[in-house]
Amino acid sequence: MERKRGNQTVFFNNKPKIIGHYSIVGPKEGKGNLRNYFSEIEEKDDFFGQETYEKAERVMIERALDGAIKSANAKYSDVHLFMAGDLLNQIISSSYAARSFDIPYVGVFGACSTMVESLALSACLVDGGHFDTIACATSSHFSTAERQFRFPLELGNQRPPTSQWTVTGSGADIVSIKGNGPIITCATFGKVTDYGIGDVNNMGAAMAPAAMNTLIAHFKDTNTTPKDYDLILSGDLGKLGSEILIDLMEEQGYKLGLNYKDCGQIIYKRNQNVLMGGSGCACSATVFNSIIMKKLLTGELKKVLFMATGALLSTTSSQQGDTVPGIAHAVVIEGVKK
Amino acid sequence: MQEQERNKRYNAYVEAKIAKTHAWPSLFNSFWVGGLICTFGQLCNDLILLWFPSVSTQSAWAYTLIILIFLASFLTGLGVFDKIGAFAGAGTIVPITGFSNSITSPAVEFKNEGIIFGMCAKMFIIAGPVIVSGTVASMIVGLIYLFV
Structure with a gap:
């Protein structure tokens, strides 16, 4: 089958699979509709045991990656590349989280499209035979996004009716040529x-x-x-x-x-x-x-x-x-x- | 040119699509909460004058403001004020409580970026424009007063 059709779509013939996945969310998301589906819910502390929300976001990525690797029944040494991105300036959450792993790292930015962006890029690299297994992850935190893009948390303002609520959480996937999965x-x-x-x-x-x-x-x-x-x-x-x-x-x-x-x-x-x-x-x-x-x-x-x-x-x-x-x-x- | 036309059309479509917010319920909340804060201020003022007869009317106003500023700051620190503000809107912003909250909330938020460049520098990110326009307005009024 052809590898590319039109100007925008690429096809993967070697079947890159998602062999592991993990999701971690904060307290508010844990009370939402998908309570029974998330891999991990932090029930009370949206600081995730850290001093600042920025550090909390890193911890979420670390835990998500750890969980995804475990769910794939793999080891850290099996993962050949870590691809991640987030919303904060200079994607600090991802890069600082990557600091604690002994895995080559590629930072990506696509704002809220980062999960699909990194899945698509990982699939390209795996399908092309350059890497066997790639981990991709992304995160966001309500409180870090509010601080960067909007107003201080304690300011007594009203939110405009068209605004949305930034999800506190992180998701990670392991994309690989080996193993089983979607x-x-x-x-x-x-x-x-x-x-x-x-x-x-x-x-x-x-x-x-x-x-x-x-x-x-x-x-x-x-x-x-x-x-x-x-x-x-x-x-x-x-x-x-x-x-x-x-x-x-x-x-x-x-x-x-x-x-x-x-x-x-x-x-x-x-x-x-x-x-x-x-x-x-x-x-x-x-x-x-x-x-x-x-x-x-x-x-x-x-x-x-x-x-x-x-x-x-x-x-x-x-x-x-x-x-x-x-x-x-x-x-x-x-x-x-x- | 074509693009501008398309964008204009799209913006008009989105504008029409946004469900219009009903102003009346939020106006009602603003007025009764705002009124309550003002009544509380008046109460403080009257009680100060009643209990401390030596205090002048001018000083009583100052004390009342200090009490309101302190309470708003304190409630901001406790994490309660933003909830009242989200409910009452302008009702809490227009009285001096809103000004107090606008200075305390960034101070709390940016504390972890250091005392000087975090807390002190960013304390005025919201209140700053208010202070500047207040100062400029008083300069203009002063000039008018000088020549007229």
């Missing part, structure tokens, strides 16, 4: 798309056009339609963003039906006061590495189109009045055939 069959890399949304509190609207572009490119390149998937999963568009995506896709002649879901809308319960839903790198990472992986492993889901979106802004760009560019990457993961 297979990554192809990946579509997205283009940076900006439809001129300037409101940093409306990420869903800023990212939805990027999601639409990637989905259309994917369906065209792979000659598929939304009906060919058991589940089309977007990362953190939230309630408003996914409604916009459905509208935009319909305009282009694609109907997203009941098989379309958004991680940001799954993770929290309605009464948890999260407005449009969850966001952050960990939103897609923890939802995928809990309920979705479980269903892929049991065979309940056979073919999943997993697409995560990211808003590629910084505090400097938004303060200088720039609009919010979005990106979306997608991978197709096929479950274990039963």
Whole structure:
């Protein structure tokens, strides 16, 4: 089979598999809808035993990687590359977490699309035969994201109705050519798309056009339609963003039906006061590495189109009045055939 | 050009899509909480004048402000004020309690970046613009007062 079709989609013929996965979340996520699916829940302490939230985020990545390697029945020495990214300036959570591992490290940044970005890149490197086994991880923390992008935690302000709640957590996957697990069959890399949304509190609207572009490119390149998937999963568009995506896709002649879901809308319960839903790198990472992986492993889901979106802004760009560019990457993961 | 047209259309579509927030419930909460804070301030003021007859009216105002500033700071430190603020909105921001909270909350937040460059420097990231505009406004008023 060919390795690339169209401008954006690559195919993996050597069957890179997800042989291990792990998700760790904070107290609020632990009270949400997926309580019974996460690998680990920190019930009380969102500092994870550390002095600062930034250090807490690193600990989450370390624990997620450790858990993913264990779930793959592997050792640290079996992992040949560690690929990770997060939301903080200079991706410090990932790089500082990597400091404690004796594994070559590649830092990636795709904002909240990092989980899919690193899965897609890992699959390329594994499929190409350059590495046997790659670990990929990402994280976000409500309190570190608030501090960097918004206001101090204790400030008595009201959140705008279109805003979302950053998920505290981390997810990790082990992608390997050996072993058993769901297979990554192809990946579509997205283009940076900006439809001129300037409101940093409306990420869903800023990212939805990027999601639409990637989905259309994917369906065209792979000659598929939304009906060919058991589940089309977007990362953190939230309630408003996914409604916009459905509208935009319909305009282009694609109907997203009941098989379309958004991680940001799954993770929290309605009464948890999260407005449009969850966001952050960990939103897609923890939802995928809990309920979705479980269903892929049991065979309940056979073919999943997993697409995560990211808003590629910084505090400097938004303060200088720039609009919010979005990106979306997608991978197709096929479950274990039963 | 085409892109600008597309972006304009998209922004208008998003604007229409956003469910309009109902202002009335939040206005109601703002007013009753804000009113309560002001009533409490007045109560402090009257009690000071009643219990300490030697205190002048001017000083009683100052003491009242100190009490309100202290309470807002204290509640910020306890992690309670942000919850009241999220409920009452402008009701807690407009009285001096909001100003106090806007200085205490970054101080708490950035404490772990050091006393000088963390806490002291970042204490004013929210209140700074208020202080600057207050100072500029008083300069302008002063100039008018001087010449008129």
